[in-house]
Amino acid sequence: MQIASAYIHIPFCQQICHYCDFVKFFYDDKAADDYLEALEKEMKGYVPGEKQKMKTIYVGGGTPTVLQTHQLQRLLEMIDTYFDVSVCEEYTFEANPGDLDQEKADLLAEYGVDRISLGVQTFDNQLLEDIGRVHREDDVYINIERLRRAGITNISIDLMYGLPNQSVELFEESVDKALSLELPHYSSYSLQIEPKTVFHQRYKRGELSKPPEDEEVEMYHLLQRKLREQGIYHYEISNFSMPGYESKHNLTYWDNAYYYGIGAGAHGYLPGKRTINIRPLPAYLKKANEDGKPVLHEEPVEVKEMMEEEMFLGLRKMEGVSKRRFLEKYDRVVDEVFDGAVAELAEKGLLSDENGYIRLTEKGKLFGNDVFSSFLLDS
Known part of the structure; x- marks a missing residue:
């Protein structure tokens, strides 16, 4: 197997969601500039010569689109320098509703990004506030319109179920609103209370409870049924799409194929080993600037x-x-x-x-x- 996919992590967020355990830091202008400089050194370490042909590129976070426009352009130029975007079958950016003005949407399209994964989570404004999201329902519609105006129509949205204070009826309302957008791809995940998150601290203090398990199962079955009725087929436990719009990058993971993991805390799978990058930002910057190899741990993978x-x-x-x-x-x-x-x-x-x-x-x-x-x- 050749390495034909890359995951690139941008760890900055405008606000830290209460459930999130990914590597993330509050956005800071100088920190973002320093991070992009270190990120380029890591990319060069993997691709020291001419552009590498790639099948998929996925830029996740954090929130990549929280970067200022000039920083986002620098990131896109950097990716274009080391990877041959022109032959890429799928080039995805994660985004949060509310982060995308028209200039950013146009910029992404200009540099070949052809797929956006929007972190919607729920269409209920009170639940959005409860889980620490800064966007609101209207931002979803506005951002999707901007993306379509820029020519990006391959849009996926994430929905969460099993949230505190979320009833089956509330989840059904979100599913119906999501389907009304007529998008080609949907992902949906049950809330997991992870260590070192705001929700975990509340859970330990007895201040947080999830819906009963039978209600979560009902939400999952409701989701399957409603998407199936709309011709959206279930191709992975948490993912649904129109035929031909499956996430090619995520299929890289599920097919157990190789991929680069670039950025703070990123995981990679290379021939014979899995890699985990350094998570703390200062340590990542220091190591990446030293030798372009900010790897914390390499684990040999035997047959x-x-x-x-x-x-x-x-x-x-x-x-x-x-x-x-x-x-x-x-x-x-x-x-x-x-x-x-x-x-x-x-x-x-x-x-x-x-x-x-x-x-x-x-x-x-x-x-x-x-x-x-x-x-x-x-x-």
């Missing part, structure tokens, strides 16, 4: 781990794990490698094994972690 990850990641896709592709990659038969686990899980109704693909059943989607643990190999 055993690769086969395990092939199952964990591949089973997230509704398509499932291709037994033929597994054989081609590892020269091993999947059923033999995992010693009857597939048949056992199929008997329990958690997996299906048909037409050369191993897939999660509807029951299996609700017990995914139990299924995945069955594919851990003994050392």
Whole structure:
């Protein structure tokens, strides 16, 4: 496998959301300038010569579009210097509603960005305030119109369910408003209360509670049904799209393929190893400026781990794990490698094994972690 994808992390935000555990810092003009300088040194470390041809580029955060216009242009020029954007099949930027004025939207389109992932989360203004978001419902409509005016129509939005004080009815209202936008892609995630977040502190003090589990399950099933009725098909546990609009970059992860991880705290997957970059901003800047290699940790990936990850990641896709592709990659038969686990899980109704693909059943989607643990190999 060749390295044909890159994830680039921009860690700055206007405000820190209460649930977020990604590497992020409050936006500061000088810090952003310093970060872009260090980021370029890291890019050059990976691509020291001519532009590298890429299949997908994904710029995430944080909030990449919180950068000032001249900083955003510098970032786009930098990416264009080291990666051949002209042959890229998908070039995505994350954005928050409210961050995109028309000048930024036009700038993204000018430099070849053809896909935007908008962090909407909910269309309910009170819930947006409760989870620490700064945008409001109207900002979503305004930003989508600006993107379409710039010529960017491949737009995805994120929705969250299982939020504190969120009823099934409130979630249904958000889903209906999202579908009214007639977008080609939707992602939806259940709230996870992660350590070192505002919500985690509140949860420990007994000040925060999520909806009951059966209501979360109802929200998930409601989401599946409503999107299916609109011709939006479910291609991964948390992702839905019109045919042909699946996230090619995220499929890189689920197909267990290689990608660069560039930026503070970014994770990468390179031949024979996974990498994790330094998270604290001052330490990242120092190391990147020294030698262009701000890696905190490298973990060797042996064939055993690769086969395990092939199952964990591949089973997230509704398509499932291709037994033929597994054989081609590892020269091993999947059923033999995992010693009857597939048949056992199929008997329990958690997996299906048909037409050369191993897939999660509807029951299996609700017990995914139990299924995945069955594919851990003994050392």
